Amino acid sequence: MSSIKIENVYTAYDKADVLLDVSLEVVPGKITCLLGSNGAGKSTLIRSILGLTPPRAGRITVDGQDITGAPTHKVIAAGIACIPEGRRMFPKLTVTENLRLGAFQVADEALIRERMEKVFDTFPRLAERRDQLTGTMSGGEQAMVSIGRGLMGGPRILLIDEPSLGLSPLYVKENFRIIDGIRDSGITVFLVEQNVRQTLAIADYGYVLSGGRVVAQGTAEALKDDKEVYAAYFG
Amino acid sequence: MDIGLLGQYLANGVMLGTMYALVAVGFTLFFGVLDVIKFSHGDVLMLGSFTGFTVYIGVLAMGIENPWLMIAVILIVSITTTAAVGALIARYLVLPLKSAPPLNILLITLMLGTAIREAVRLFYPDGSNPKNFPALLPTASVDLGGFALRADSVILVGAGIAVIIGLNLLINRTRLGLAIRAVAQDEETAKIMGINYTLIVLVTFAIGSGAAAFAGIMNGLYYNEVNFGMGLLLGLIGFSAAIIGGLGNIYGAILGGFLFAGLQTVGAVALPFASAYKDVFAFGVVIALMAWKPTGLIAERSSDRV
Numbered sequence: 115m116s117s118i119k120i121e122n123v124y125t126a127y128d129k130a131d132v133l134l135d136v137s138l139e140v141v142p143g144k145i146t147c148l149l150g151s152n153g154a155g156k157s158t159l160i161r162s163i164l165g166l167t168p169p170r171a172g173r174i175t176v177d178g179q180d181i182t183g184a185p186t187h188k189v190i191a192a193g194i195a196c197i198p199e200g201r202r203m204f205p206k207l208t209v210t211e212n213l214r215l216g217a218f219q220v221a222d223e224a225l226i227r228e229r230m231e232k233v234f235d236t237f238p239r240l241a242e243r244r245d246q247l248t249g250t251m252s253g254g255e256q257a258m259v260s261i262g263r264g265l266m267g268g269p270r271i272l273l274i275d276e277p278s279l280g281l282s283p284l285y286v287k288e289n290f291r292i293i294d295g296i297r298d299s300g301i302t303v304f305l306v307e308q309n310v311r312q313t314l315a316i317a318d319y320g321y322v323l324s325g326g327r328v329v330a331q332g333t334a335e336a337l338k339d340d341k342e343v344y345a346a347y348f349g
Numbered sequence: 350m351d352i353g354l355l356g357q358y359l360a361n362g363v364m365l366g367t368m369y370a371l372v373a374v375g376f377t378l379f380f381g382v383l384d385v386i387k388f389s390h391g392d393v394l395m396l397g398s399f400t401g402f403t404v405y406i407g408v409l410a411m412g413i414e415n416p417w418l419m420i421a422v423i424l425i426v427s428i429t430t431t432a433a434v435g436a437l438i439a440r441y442l443v444l445p446l447k448s449a450p451p452l453n454i455l456l457i458t459l460m461l462g463t464a465i466r467e468a469v470r471l472f473y474p475d476g477s478n479p480k481n482f483p484a485l486l487p488t489a490s491v492d493l494g495g496f497a498l499r500a501d502s503v504i505l506v507g508a509g510i511a512v513i514i515g516l517n518l519l520i521n522r523t524r525l526g527l528a529i530r531a532v533a534q535d536e537e538t539a540k541i542m543g544i545n546y547t548l549i550v551l552v553t554f555a556i557g558s559g560a561a562a563f564a565g566i567m568n569g570l571y572y573n574e575v576n577f578g579m580g581l582l583l584g585l586i587g588f589s590a591a592i593i594g595g596l597g598n599i600y601g602a603i604l605g606g607f608l609f610a611g612l613q614t615v616g617a618v619a620l621p622f623a624s625a626y627k628d629v630f631a632f633g634v635v636i637a638l639m640a641w642k643p644t645g646l647i648a649e650r651s652s653d654r655v
Contacts, residue, residue: 190542229497
């Protein structure tokens, strides 16, 4: 089972430093979560892994393979997929087209169809709406497409950025149940969230990011009672 | 007006519309994937015509005289060369300026267009004079009640429309087209899907430029002439066609191309003044259309981008 290792990563936008010195390891075959308040640098870490905002220093490896600063399509080829923050639908493409894009690097048509059927089994509502433009769908339905799309490429590691953002409590609960199932199917999950309680309920291991540094880490059980976790949110 | 003359104008209008649509599709594709207006597009088309003309001289010197074979070689060499030029422009001029203000790209491609035009005028043998592009297609005609429909016109329009349909299928039905549409809608998410963004941009510029080369060859075969300045007006018309159709929309570009040709035809046929004013009339209507529908006839929100 696969893992990501992040060593001393420093990432900055034009003039603002966001990640100062981040080191962490995503546990193979488990759900590793990254908690932190708004602006802690969580999404920036995801962007750094994906090569969208390459780190200025440090090293990121996937099962030993160096992907630091690699172009995004090479990172995806290394076995990573991402369910991005805000779902990021292609609004003028249909459900089917969005799902196909999730499997863009898969050449085997039969495999693509098989995975698509699996997504439709998980989300029967999408099967009914397979030819609908995703821009016309509700937030909850878009979240289903986004999760399905993240699985279409058959990733070994799945990065999930703020899946609860902007969703009703019912959908949040459903999504966390599905993420739990993804881990059970053998995929390594790196879950970035603000929602502490529900995240720690399904995660195995966790890190807390604050001010561009990891300020706490431990098993999900231990973090539930860690006051650093709450300090990271409330100062 | 007699029906024969009307038929002649109609055939001419369809021919022009096909060419304009081919040019407009390029503008719309470039805008789709990169949000840029590439003003050298018309001059790249001219380069395609001159490449075709040069290939013609070459194959003639090699002793090839079968006109179909000539056309095939001319098309293949001209389209691939021009496509490569388009990709190179994207790689070395447009992509590096991607995060710069859009005005810079507009200006740099405008200057590039001038450079291409002047280079052909100065360095191509006797480049400042028009060249006689050969009439390679059969010119037999059928008489349709006072108007002669020529075989070469039918072949040119048929081929042009086939290319437009082919481009449409490429964009809407293939994996490459899906990637192009994804990049046009959301560059970053397209990257996250594992799409090689730079490659898709280069391929898109190659496709658009190749379509322009095809239009350039069509133009040469139809008018039996190429000249270094031909890209200016064709580029401007293609750009106007893309704008009135709704920039970023491939159907809009095709519609805009035929609409512009229709306006020119109306300007030449139905209006009381001399046909020399047809472009004035057509551009005047374009200005009015833009004032009425600033985002184009097919507004972006109600239609697919690219």
